[in-house]
Amino acid sequence: MPMKQLRLLAAISLFSFCYFDSSAQEEGILEGLQIHGNFDVYGQQYNKDSIIGAPIVPEQSGINAFTNLIATKGKFSAGVRIESYLPPVQGFDVRYGNQPIGVPFRYARFAQDGLEVTAGNFYEQFGNGLILRAYEERALGIDNAFDGVRVKYSPFRGVYLKGLVGNQRYYWQKSDGIVRAFDAEFQVNELFTKLESSALRLSLGGSVVSKYQSGGNSSLDLPENVAGGAGRFQLNWKDFGLMGEYAFKANDPTKSNHYIYKNGQGIFLSATYSRRGFGVNISAKSIDNMEFRSDREAGLNDLFINYLPALSRQHTYNLAATLYPYATQPNGEVGIQGDLIYKIKRGSKIGGKYGTTIQINVSMINALKRDYLVNSDMDSANALLDQQVYLEDDPGREGYSTTLLNIGDSTYYRDYNIEIERKFTKHFKLKATYVYQVYNIALIQNKVSPNVKANIAVIEGLHTMGKKHSIRWEAQTLFTHEDQGDWIFGLVEYGYSPHWIFTILNQYNYGNKVKDLRVNYPTAQITYIQNALRLSLGYGRQRAGIFCVGGVCRNVPAANGLTVAITSSF
Amino acid sequence: MRYACTLLAIGLFATLSLQAQDGGRQIPSVDIKALNGSTFNTGSIENDGNPIIISFWATWCSPCKRELNAIAEDYVDWQDETGVKLIAISIDDARNMQKVKPYVDGQLWDYEVYLDPNADFKRAMNVNNVPHTFLIDGNGKIVWQHNSYQPGDELELYELVEKLAAGEVIN
Numbered sequence: 001m002p003m004k005q006l007r008l009l010a011a012i013s014l015f016s017f018c019y020f021d022s023s024a025q026e027e028g029i030l031e032g033l034q035i036h037g038n039f040d041v042y043g044q045q046y047n048k049d050s051i052i053g054a055p056i057v058p059e060q061s062g063i064n065a066f067t068n069l070i071a072t073k074g075k076f077s078a079g080v081r082i083e084s085y086l087p088p089v090q091g092f093d094v095r096y097g098n099q100p101i102g103v104p105f106r107y108a109r110f111a112q113d114g115l116e117v118t119a120g121n122f123y124e125q126f127g128n129g130l131i132l133r134a135y136e137e138r139a140l141g142i143d144n145a146f147d148g149v150r151v152k153y154s155p156f157r158g159v160y161l162k163g164l165v166g167n168q169r170y171y172w173q174k175s176d177g178i179v180r181a182f183d184a185e186f187q188v189n190e191l192f193t194k195l196e197s198s199a200l201r202l203s204l205g206g207s208v209v210s211k212y213q214s215g216g217n218s219s220l221d222l223p224e225n226v227a228g229g230a231g232r233f234q235l236n237w238k239d240f241g242l243m244g245e246y247a248f249k250a251n252d253p254t255k256s257n258h259y260i261y262k263n264g265q266g267i268f269l270s271a272t273y274s275r276r277g278f279g280v281n282i283s284a285k286s287i288d289n290m291e292f293r294s295d296r297e298a299g300l301n302d303l304f305i306n307y308l309p310a311l312s313r314q315h316t317y318n319l320a321a322t323l324y325p326y327a328t329q330p331n332g333e334v335g336i337q338g339d340l341i342y343k344i345k346r347g348s349k350i351g352g353k354y355g356t357t358i359q360i361n362v363s364m365i366n367a368l369k370r371d372y373l374v375n376s377d378m379d380s381a382n383a384l385l386d387q388q389v390y391l392e393d394d395p396g397r398e399g400y401s402t403t404l405l406n407i408g409d410s411t412y413y414r415d416y417n418i419e420i421e422r423k424f425t426k427h428f429k430l431k432a433t434y435v436y437q438v439y440n441i442a443l444i445q446n447k448v449s450p451n452v453k454a455n456i457a458v459i460e461g462l463h464t465m466g467k468k469h470s471i472r473w474e475a476q477t478l479f480t481h482e483d484q485g486d487w488i489f490g491l492v493e494y495g496y497s498p499h500w501i502f503t504i505l506n507q508y509n510y511g512n513k514v515k516d517l518r519v520n521y522p523t524a525q526i527t528y529i530q531n532a533l534r535l536s537l538g539y540g541r542q543r544a545g546i547f548c549v550g551g552v553c554r555n556v557p558a559a560n561g562l563t564v565a566i567t568s569s570f
Numbered sequence: 571m572r573y574a575c576t577l578l579a580i581g582l583f584a585t586l587s588l589q590a591q592d593g594g595r596q597i598p599s600v601d602i603k604a605l606n607g608s609t610f611n612t613g614s615i616e617n618d619g620n621p622i623i624i625s626f627w628a629t630w631c632s633p634c635k636r637e638l639n640a641i642a643e644d645y646v647d648w649q650d651e652t653g654v655k656l657i658a659i660s661i662d663d664a665r666n667m668q669k670v671k672p673y674v675d676g677q678l679w680d681y682e683v684y685l686d687p688n689a690d691f692k693r694a695m696n697v698n699n700v701p702h703t704f705l706i707d708g709n710g711k712i713v714w715q716h717n718s719y720q721p722g723d724e725l726e727l728y729e730l731v732e733k734l735a736a737g738e739v740i741n
Binding site for chain 1: 672675676
């Protein structure tokens, strides 16, 4: 349809809606109709700045904008999301720019008596997501939503069934592959009335996932249907908790695993104990060849069917979070993590008047040890497999053999950190953090460098003055002999509740081995908040770094210029 | 230009429709998880006609923790004076979900805490980012919301809670 006609149609439908809206109100057709949504715009203007390595942007700016509208009426709901990229902000995949504006997400839903049917787009997660998770992480540019049909049904209390079929979102397109999946969860205590008030709580779950993608004209005999599955449990008894999930994937030759026919598997276990003022969590995870995508050629963060969480602390302080963050290695890794929180009682000698909180976190992640079936080192073995031929020493194209307990020697990541927080007076709080990281930069960032060993120290202060004024400051340092060398970071933030926040910050790469790269990155920002509306304006230099959520990361390129962010909900 | 037209049409549509709604809207009904792993439907959130605060947070969100720790210090008084209940919705995903209960217990929070690991409730409530706080009146309607946190914001929130408890209407 030509654009002109489309606009006319839009105008007519808009007017008819307005008319319909006012007349229908009286008749009650639209009674109970609720429309709500949100709005999120992020824009950047780019100046030339070659010293920090800022890419030259011909458009000189980028804007990502999202508007969600949801309409609900009784058992029905429907929604759309309008996205625009004019052009995409630097660091987001350029393929979002293939279409400047559009509606990549729309759905209609009906729910009644334990049955829920969704047609169109939807997100879903089975268990921890080891075998299936469709989600949106806007800040990372990730959206692998399904487009298809999902049915959720609870035939009786304690039994929750889900079934779905669909293609996945691939920027402005859809995946070739079709995903079909089913999940059942049983809440044992809800099933049997006798157990309802038991201190022992148990839930069990299981999923089956299958994807179909045509084999194409590869020289290999590629499996077109690939099946996967997972089983899980969660057990709680008084202050204890135990959770486990095991996932399995049948032979799935992909570009990323060098087209091997080996099955994949993964396990995630977690134990928790907590009481008032004390909590501890220990988790372990091992995965082998568990990259599961609806397209065997896909790379980057594209078209993942499953989600493999990183087993390390998600840092928030700039230097600890964005220089050397761990990203999950779906083709194989083994890790453990321990996390502890302890609150020293208020009024005690050590705890002080208001109490003191201590948090300790340790995570260690290594390679999975592999015995290659081809008689050569790993790189040449993979190179041979990439030629897509069956090899004499490995007629089944299994690639290698291993088990989930086969811990390799290669260190992927270490993070030992401690954080102590204490309120000294009614108006002053201090938090001190120390972090030691070992980071396999060659593996995770493809840089030619030995493992980075970084010592990071942070002190944060918060002063409140009266009821509305506050000043928060951060001093951070990072020491390392590798990569870019030492950094120092400072931030001061003045808050005037409830509307204004003023922030200035600077980071300085004073320890860079290259003298010309010892650069300052100053930034200033003003934020205005009015209820759900948040408006912020910033100006300055942005350091190249890695922004991660949940072990999934996006490279943020260096930039110099103005940033604007507006978010609102209605 | 045509994008501007589209956005304008959407804005107009939203404004008109919003005017058709009287008062706030009800809490949407979404299945999320309790800390013991059982399923909880948000449609069943209630507090005997007293006000409810719903706060979206995450273990990796510093301002969220500052807000909830600040409220925790006065929460007993807030409850005594107004009967208010705070429901904290953690949007931590599978990476950090298992650390939520130890953190909540460790910080001595007395809130009702639920997990929303795939952001289903967050989306239904139209939350862009955390912290995002909602105030619900005795009839279960959303009457106020606020994004982000800085010290002092909790006092504004409590003034509104007091108004609700006293039977006043908030716009």
